[in-house]
Structures are given as structure tokens and as C-alpha cells.
Amino acid sequence: MSLRSESTDRRSVASPSSRGGKNAVPGSANGGTAWSQRLRVNPIRDHVSESYDEFELDFSPSIFSSLEKYLPTNMLNATREDKLKYLTTILLDYLPPAARIRDQKHREYKRAILSNYQPLNKELYAMNPTAFFVPAFLKAISDNNENSFRSIVSEPFPGIFTFDMLQPHFCELLLSEVESFERWALKTKFQIIRPNTLNKYGAVLDDFGLQAMLAKLMENFISPLSKVFFAELGGSTLDSHHGFIVEYGKDRDIDLGFHVDDAEVTLNVCLGKQFCGGELFFRGMRCDKHVHTESIPEEIFDYSHVTGQAVLHHGRHRHGARATTSGHRVNLVLWCRSSAFRELKRYKSDFSSWCGLCTRQKKEQQRKKIDTTSLDLFSREGEATA
Numbered sequence: 001m002s003l004r005s006e007s008t009d010r011r012s013v014a015s016p017s018s019r020g021g022k023n024a025v026p027g028s029a030n031g032g033t034a035w036s037q038r039l040r041v042n043p044i045r046d047h048v049s050e051s052y053d054e055f056e057l058d059f060s061p062s063i064f065s066s067l068e069k070y071l072p073t074n075m076l077n078a079t080r081e082d083k084l085k086y087l088t089t090i091l092l093d094y095l096p097p098a099a100r101i102r103d104q105k106h107r108e109y110k111r112a113i114l115s116n117y118q119p120l121n122k123e124l125y126a127m128n129p130t131a132f133f134v135p136a137f138l139k140a141i142s143d144n145n146e147n148s149f150r151s152i153v154s155e156p157f158p159g160i161f162t163f164d165m166l167q168p169h170f171c172e173l174l175l176s177e178v179e180s181f182e183r184w185a186l187k188t189k190f191q192i193i194r195p196n197t198l199n200k201y202g203a204v205l206d207d208f209g210l211q212a213m214l215a216k217l218m219e220n221f222i223s224p225l226s227k228v229f230f231a232e233l234g235g236s237t238l239d240s241h242h243g244f245i246v247e248y249g250k251d252r253d254i255d256l257g258f259h260v261d262d263a264e265v266t267l268n269v270c271l272g273k274q275f276c277g278g279e280l281f282f283r284g285m286r287c288d289k290h291v292h293t294e295s296i297p298e299e300i301f302d303y304s305h306v307t308g309q310a311v312l313h314h315g316r317h318r319h320g321a322r323a324t325t326s327g328h329r330v331n332l333v334l335w336c337r338s339s340a341f342r343e344l345k346r347y348k349s350d351f352s353s354w355c356g357l358c359t360r361q362k363k364e365q366q367r368k369k370i371d372t373t374s375l376d377l378f379s380r381e382g383e384a385t386a
């Protein structure tokens with residue numbers, strides 16, 4: 001079985017939004033500003049940074065809050081929009097030229113959507129926990145401890161967690177919003193960029209105004225779980241996301257090839273509708289070095305989607321989706337990423353404790369070591385008694 005690493009080729013940048021209720025970052029972020037952007041060397045430790053959560057940003061809002069302490073004195077009391085613009089210009093300077101051009105294009109793409117597409121269900125665009133989530137999920141998150149999480153979560157296979165999460169009404173609203181977005185794109189001949197390299201259908205929710213809501217979903221509802229279940233795998237330091245919809249059935253994608261996600265933690269929730277097939281198949285966790293290696297029988301696990309139910313797994317847990325044989329299946333997928341974990345991985349040794357093959361190889365080495373030590377002992381005992 002060949003395996004692909006799903007990637008989006010997407011980088012993070014601040015982008016303006018004209019949507020009602022959300023703040024827009026005015027103007028082009030990396031051109032035309034009168035400032036010569038600089039940061040101070042040492043932070044102002046007692047400065048209380050503002051929150052940027054409700055802005056439509058592609059850099060994580062927490063990056064802006066952290067960097068605020070490094071702003072020059074004349075910028076400290078500027079408006080949040082101006083601070084965003086100032087900091088975004090600096091952040092963009094760190095991107096290589098090709099990435100900067102790609103980002104610029106993507107910002108224009110998003111701007112074109114946000115200024116022309118009229119949302120159908122405005123209530124989806126701001127986080128509203130009681131309307132979005134089932135009560136048991138909300139209670140477990142507000143109790144915020146391992147016992148409360150374990151009380152709503154099943155772990156049908158090591159590292160794969162399932163739980164009831166979304167209200168049926170929320171699923172219906174999101175489905176109708178995606179359909180409305182696709183109708184608009186068809187009518188206006190707008191070319192939609194698909195969620196990633198493996199999909200011909202589906203849509204990136206972050207691109208049409210749902211980014212701030214999804215950032216809250218990750219920060220307030222997924223991070224608490226991933227801090228407990230994926231602590232050593234980047235789950236404690238999630239700081240950005242890629243949120244999208246996948247669609248299968250007639251005139252849509254049929255299945256999804258074997259792959260790993262460009263994510264530390266993946267949330268995958270079935271929104272409906274009626275369908276047969278479409279099971280997820282998992283085949284073991286692998287580090288980059290071993291991603292293409294065979295799986296062993298103990299790593300095989302299949303999961304059948306249930307509407308409203310979430311699956312939470314590590315992004316390097318290799319998986320794919322079988323053909324949806326009838327009906328129409330739509331899932332919400334949130335790839336949650338940790339820049340700190342990725343940075344750490346760059347400096348780490350060859351061995352990954354979570355990789356099925358690394359651990360097997362280590363056990364094998366240890367077994368061989370024990371075998372040779374006991375052989376050695378055995379021959380010395382032989383010498384002694386000879």
C-alpha cells in the first residue's frame with residue numbers, strides 16, 4: 001500500500017475580512033505601510049497584551065499577543081488593527097520569497113470570497129458552545145480533567161478516541177452553509193481551492209470566514225483533550241489549525257488514499273448525511289523515516305463513522321477512508337498543529353517513542369542484547385566449570 005503525506009501548501013498570514021461581526025485588518029499587510037517595522041530586543045514584561053482571537057488571521061492569534069510585548073513604545077497604544085498590520089509585516093519578512101508570493105495569492109483568494117460571498121447561517125461564524133455541542137461534551141470540557149474526559153470518550157484502539165460531540169442542528173447548519181458556498185462558487189464561476197492534495201471536492205472552512213470560530217474550537221475544546229491524550233505528541237502546545245470539509249458520494253470524492261495528516265492532532269467529525277461505506281482504516285503510527293513501512297496485524301483498526309461523532313487521532317497515525325458506496329458523506333476535519341513540537345522534532349534523535357517501527361526495532365535490539373549477554377554468561381560459566 002503506498003502512502004501519501006497530505007499537505008496543503010498553505011502558510012499562515014493575516015487576511016482582511018469584510019464579514020459583519022468580525023474585525024477586519026485593513027489594507028495590504030506586506031506593502032504600503034509608512035512604518036519601518038522593528039521590534040525591541042527585550043520585551044516589556046509588565047505590558048498586558050490584547051487578545052486577537054476574533055480576527056480573521058492565519059498566523060495564530062497567540063503569536064500576536066506574544067509579540068505585542070516587543071512592540072516599540074510608539075506602537076504599544078496603537079489600535080489592534082494597526083498592531084496586527086505592523087506585526088504581520090514583520091512576520092511576513094521571515095517567509096522565503098516563494099512562500100510570500102503564495103501567501104499573497106492566498107490572501108487575495110480569501111479576500112475575494114469574503115467580500116463577495118454572503119454567509120447563509122451567520123450564527124455559525126461565532127463560537128456558541130451550547131448551540132454547537134451536546135451537553136455531555138460541554139460538561140466534560142468545563143470539568144476539565146482526565147476523569148471527566150474519560151467519562152465521555154471511548155478508546156476503541158490505542159491512540160484513537162471517539163466521542164459524541166456535535167448537535168444535529170449544528171451539523172445541518174454547517175452542511176447547508178457548505179452547500180450554499182458551493183452554489184455561490186458555481187454560479188459566479190469562482191474556482192474553489194480544495195482542502196488538500198488528495199481531495200477533488202470539499203472546501204476549506206478557514207477560507208470563507210470560519211477561521212476565528214475554528215480557532216476557538218481548537219483552543220477551548222480540542223486542546224484540553226489533546227493535552228491529556230496526546231501530551232507527548234504535540235497535544236499540549238497546539239497553536240494553529242487547518243479546518244475543512246471532505247465530501248464523498250455520487251459526483252463527489254469516492255474514497256481517500258492511505259496517508260498521514262499535516263497535523264499533530266486530527267479531529268474528524270461526521271456531519272452526515274445518509275451513507276454506506278466510508279470507514280476509516282488505521283494502520284499504525286509512524287515517524288517520517290518509517291512512514292512507508294509495512295504495518296503488522298496488531299496495527300489494523302477500522303472505524304465506521306456515526307453522524308455527530310468525533311474521532312480524535314494523532315496526525316502520524318496512518319489512515320485512509322474506504323469508498324462511500326451509496327449516499328453522501330460529509331465530514332468536518334480539523335488538523336491541529338503545534339509549532340513547538342515540530343521545532344523539537346528537528347533536533348531530536350532518530351528514535352520516536354510513538355512510532356510503531358522505532359519501538360519494534362528498539363525492542364528487537366534489546367532482545368538481541370539480552371541474548372548475547374546471556375550467551376556470554378553461559379560461555380563464562382562453562383569456562384569456570386571446565
Ligand SMILES: O=C(O)CCC(=O)C(=O)O
Binds near residue numbers: 268
Ligand atoms: O474521510 C475521512 O473521514 C478522512 C478524512 C481525512 O483523513 C483527512 O481529510 O485527512
Ligand SMILES: [Fe+2]
Binds near residue numbers: 006259261266319
Ligand atoms: Fe487524514
